[in-house]
Amino acid sequence: MKAGDTSLEPPQSVINAPTKSRILVVDDHPAFRFGLRELISDMAMAEVCGEAEDAATALAAFRELKPDLVLLDISLPGRDGIELTKMMKAEAPRTPILIVSMHDEAFYGLRALRAGACGYLRKDDSLDQLEDAIEHALRQDYYLSPRLKRHLIQQFLQNNGQPQESYTLQGLSDREMEVFHWLGKGLGTRQIADRLGLSVKTIETHRAHIKTKLSLESAEDMVKLAREWKLLGEKPANRMAAGRN
Structure with missing residues (x-):
C-alpha cells in the first residue's frame, strides 16, 4: 500500500x-x-x-x-x-x-x-x-x-413400460389430487375454492371427477377415503427438524 x-x-x-x-x-x-x-x-x-x-x-x-x-x-x-x-x-x-x-x-x-x-x-x-x-x-x-x-x-414393469391408466389415486390429475388433499384436511368445497383461487363450480367438477375415477358411490365415501389417506400417508417427521445430533 x-x-x-x-x-x-x-x-x-x-x-x-x-x-x-x-x-x-x-x-x-x-x-x-x-x-x-x-x-x-x-x-x-x-x-x-x-x-x-x-x-x-x-x-x-x-x-x-x-x-x-x-x-x-x-x-x-x-x-x-x-x-x-x-x-x-x-x-x-x-x-x-x-x-x-x-x-x-x-x-x-x-x-x-x-x-x-x-x-x-x-x-x-x-x-x-x-x-x-x-x-x-x-x-x-x-x-x-x-x-x-x-x-x-x-410401476414400469407392471405396466410393460406404458403409462398407468388404472383408476387409482395415480389416475387423478394434479389439480384433482390437490383437491383430494384438501378434502383429507377437512376442508369443504367453498374453503377449497378460496384456498386455490378457483370457483366453487370448478371444485365441484373436480370432486365429481375424483368420485368417478375412484369408483366411489357418494361424496361421503370420497371424503372418508381422503381422510384415511391423509392419516396413512402423512406420518410425523422429526428427524430432519431435529437437526444433526
Missing part, C-alpha cells in the same frame, strides 16, 4: 473464497425450516438465502432472490408444491427444485418429476440423503431416493 493510501484491500483468502450456492427453503413448519437451515449451514458450498411458509410468499421470494436451488414442500397454504414447481420452472427452467415432503412418494414422486422437480425425498429420510440430494441438485443432476427408484421400476 502506498504512503497516504488509506484504502483497504480484502485479504487474499477472501478474494479466493468460493461463492456459495443460494438456497430458498419453502415449508409451512418453522421447526422443519430450522432443521434445514442447520443442515445447510454445515455445507461448505451452500447457504440459505431466504425462507417462505406459503405459496404466494415463496413465488415472490423466488422472483426477487433468484436462488440457485429451491427446497419445496408439497402441502402449503395456497397452491401446493406441484403447481408451484410448474410455475417456478416456467419462469426459470434451469433452477433446480427439490421436493421434500411428508407425503408418500408412491403418490407424489412421479408427479413431482413430471412437474419439473429434480428429485423427491420424504421428511423422514436421513440427513445424509438430504445432503446428497442437495449436492446432486446443485450439479443439475437428478436425485431419487431408493424407495422412489423401486416404486418407479415396479
Whole structure:
C-alpha cells in the first residue's frame, strides 16, 4: 500500500473464497425450516438465502432472490408444491427444485418429476440423503431416493413400460389430487375454492371427477377415503427438524 493510501484491500483468502450456492427453503413448519437451515449451514458450498411458509410468499421470494436451488414442500397454504414447481420452472427452467415432503412418494414422486422437480425425498429420510440430494441438485443432476427408484421400476414393469391408466389415486390429475388433499384436511368445497383461487363450480367438477375415477358411490365415501389417506400417508417427521445430533 502506498504512503497516504488509506484504502483497504480484502485479504487474499477472501478474494479466493468460493461463492456459495443460494438456497430458498419453502415449508409451512418453522421447526422443519430450522432443521434445514442447520443442515445447510454445515455445507461448505451452500447457504440459505431466504425462507417462505406459503405459496404466494415463496413465488415472490423466488422472483426477487433468484436462488440457485429451491427446497419445496408439497402441502402449503395456497397452491401446493406441484403447481408451484410448474410455475417456478416456467419462469426459470434451469433452477433446480427439490421436493421434500411428508407425503408418500408412491403418490407424489412421479408427479413431482413430471412437474419439473429434480428429485423427491420424504421428511423422514436421513440427513445424509438430504445432503446428497442437495449436492446432486446443485450439479443439475437428478436425485431419487431408493424407495422412489423401486416404486418407479415396479410401476414400469407392471405396466410393460406404458403409462398407468388404472383408476387409482395415480389416475387423478394434479389439480384433482390437490383437491383430494384438501378434502383429507377437512376442508369443504367453498374453503377449497378460496384456498386455490378457483370457483366453487370448478371444485365441484373436480370432486365429481375424483368420485368417478375412484369408483366411489357418494361424496361421503370420497371424503372418508381422503381422510384415511391423509392419516396413512402423512406420518410425523422429526428427524430432519431435529437437526444433526
